[in-house]
Amino acid sequence: MSEIIKKLQSILADGAVLTGEDVSGRAARIWMQQGIEAKAIVRPSSTAELAAVMRLCYENDQRLVAQGGRTGLTDSHITSRSEIVLSLERMNKVEEIDPNGRTMTVQAGVPLQIVQQQAEKLGLQFPLDLGARGSCTIGGNAATNAGGNRVIRYGMARDNILGLEVVLADGTVLTSLNKMIKNNAGYDLKHLFIGSEGTLGVITRLVLRLREAAKSQDTALVAIDEFAKVIDFLKFIDSNLGGTLSAFEVMWQEFYQEVTSKPATNKAPLEQDSPYYVLVESLGADQSVDTERFQNVLLQALQQNLLTDVVVAKSQAEINAIWAIRDSVDELRRHAPVFIFDVSLQIKYMSDYVQQVRHGLDKQWPGNRCFIFGHVGDGNLHYVIAVGDGSVQARRKVEACVYGPLEKIHGSVSAEHGIGLEKKSYLSMCRSEAEIATMRLLKKALDPKGILNVGKIFD
Numbered sequence: 004m005s006e007i008i009k010k011l012q013s014i015l016a017d018g019a020v021l022t023g024e025d026v027s028g029r030a031a032r033i034w035m036q037q038g039i040e041a042k043a044i045v046r047p048s049s050t051a052e053l054a055a056v057m058r059l060c061y062e063n064d065q066r067l068v069a070q071g072g073r074t075g076l077t078d079s080h081i082t083s084r085s086e087i088v089l090s091l092e093r094m095n096k097v098e099e100i101d102p103n104g105r106t107m108t109v110q111a112g113v114p115l116q117i118v119q120q121q122a123e124k125l126g127l128q129f130p131l132d133l134g135a136r137g138s139c140t141i142g143g144n145a146a147t148n149a150g151g152n153r154v155i156r157y158g159m160a161r162d163n164i165l166g167l168e169v170v171l172a173d174g175t176v177l178t179s180l181n182k183m184i185k186n187n188a189g190y191d192l193k194h195l196f197i198g199s200e201g202t203l204g205v206i207t208r209l210v211l212r213l214r215e216a217a218k219s220q221d222t223a224l225v226a227i228d229e230f231a232k233v234i235d236f237l238k239f240i241d242s243n244l245g246g247t248l249s250a251f252e253v254m255w256q257e258f259y260q261e262v263t264s265k266p267a268t269n270k271a272p273l274e275q276d277s278p279y280y281v282l283v284e285s286l287g288a289d290q291s292v293d294t295e296r297f298q299n300v301l302l303q304a305l306q307q308n309l310l311t312d313v314v315v316a317k318s319q320a321e322i323n324a325i326w327a328i329r330d331s332v333d334e335l336r337r338h339a340p341v342f343i344f345d346v347s348l349q350i351k352y353m354s355d356y357v358q359q360v361r362h363g364l365d366k367q368w369p370g371n372r373c374f375i376f377g378h379v380g381d382g383n384l385h386y387v388i389a390v391g392d393g394s395v396q397a398r399r400k401v402e403a404c405v406y407g408p409l410e411k412i413h414g415s416v417s418a419e420h421g422i423g424l425e426k427k428s429y430l431s432m433c434r435s436e437a438e439i440a441t442m443r444l445l446k447k448a449l450d451p452k453g454i455l456n457v458g459k460i461f462d
């Protein structure tokens with residue numbers, strides 16, 4: 004057993020340091036069998052313990068990678084044999100909820116779904132929401148600046164975090180647990196760490212901004228025959244719902260057909276022959292008034308030929324069934340190997356962009372399966388592309404098809420998943436030299452020995 008492991012064991016409680024099969028027996032990615040490769044998994048249960056671990060690792064030039072729920076989609080949490088995993092799984096307490104101040108103070112290892120449920124119990128909501136809610140942690144959400152389903156109304160993780168506590172590479176504890184919405188006293192340091200993918204510090208505690216829970220929820224699935232009308236409908240419904248639009252999730256035909264046909268268990272609430280489907284949702288304060296307004300707006304959109312068909316959910320079960328269609332991304336994995344993309348672009352370029360990507364794929368792989376869906380209201384498209392043999396070479400070719408046309412329109416290779424390992428060779432496509440140089444400067448200043456999640460985002 005290496006010296007560093009012995010030292011870590013000596014400062015932590017029994018069972019806090021895992022080695023051997025306890026490491027390799029744990030899935031590196033939550034949805035795959037392959038085990039973690041690392042010297043050890045270290046599981047502190049308080050900020051003080053975590054800071055002691057980091058001090059020790061800093062003194063011994065030991066590299067560390069923070070891990071939450073291991074649901075990240077860019078391999079930013081993946082470790083090598085020489086690294087140590089710093090797991091936040093024992094730091095999983097909700098410390099305080101202030102219903103009037105509308106804040107929740109939590110440890111970083113709390114799963115997102117627990118945060119949501121705790122808020123709901125008090126008639127409040129934490130609006131960040133994503134398919135991995137049961138497994139991902141709030142610390143991981145902050146570290147990746149996660150987006151998800153309700154960004155159009157409530158913003159990304161960054162917009163829902165008021166304060167952070169972070170431990171720096173050398174073990175310094177930076178407590179900045181601000182609870183106020185307004186605080187312009189100098190630099191707002193939390194923003195340095197949000198979205199930094201564990202490369203600048205380890206997030207240990209957070210103050211979350213809560214909102215009043217919605218008292219009404221209206222959900223519909225609509226069919227649209229042209230992409231230009233998808234954009235017109237977004238503007239139309241957003242302006243006519245007076246600020247209550249909370250989701251605008253577009254699914255292209257191939258995606259919809261796939262997730263509403265056997266062996267998928269979803270039923271198709273609308274015929275499967277439309278080019279586009281949009282899940283729209285409105286969260287409001289009075290069900291009787293809101294439902295009427297929601298349905299009127301949809302009726303007007305139908306009358307103006309923006310939509311070809313509509314189905315409005317009439318019960319919670321129907322709401323869940325419509326959301327299940329949008330959340331059925333896992334169904335697409337049965338076409339493995341698949342390549343997953345998360346791009347961002349101005350909505351005005353979307354139609355042309357999608358055609359160019361398709362053209363590129365069809366040229367090389369006739370008969371390919373290309374599933375497109377996304378948070379179009381946020382300019383965010385996801386691609387799940389089933390082609391090739393899953394090799395690195397195939398991946399590069401598919402990337403050329405997806406990223407080539409994106410570069411010309413100054414889009415981003417990462418809308419919400421981050422850069423990690425997977426996209427770092429494309430960082431310079433969407434960030435300038437000066438931006439990347441400043442990122443490196445920050446990394447050097449906060450992690451001078453280079454021990455924290457090394458080689459992620461950039462080398």
Ligand SMILES: Cc1cc2nc3c(=O)[nH]c(=O)nc-3n(C[C@H](O)[C@H](O)[C@H](O)COP(=O)(O)OP(=O)(O)OC[C@H]3O[C@@H](n4cnc5c(N)ncnc54)[C@H](O)[C@@H]3O)c2cc1C
Nearest residue numbers: 071072073074075079134140142143144146149150201206
């Ligand atoms: C089914 C599914 C659906 C998803 N949907 C979405 C979506 O809609 N929107 C979206 O944005 N993402 C989505 N994701 C991606 C993923 O869930 C998010 O990136 C999530 O925020 C990662 O959280 P985690 O706890 O699993 O972090 P991990 O995967 O463990 O780690 C991710 C990164 O954060 C760092 N990190 C983790 N915890 C800490 C910490 N306490 N301090 C510092 N760094 C830390 C890690 O080092 C790594 O760089 C989805 C994933 C799946 C599997």
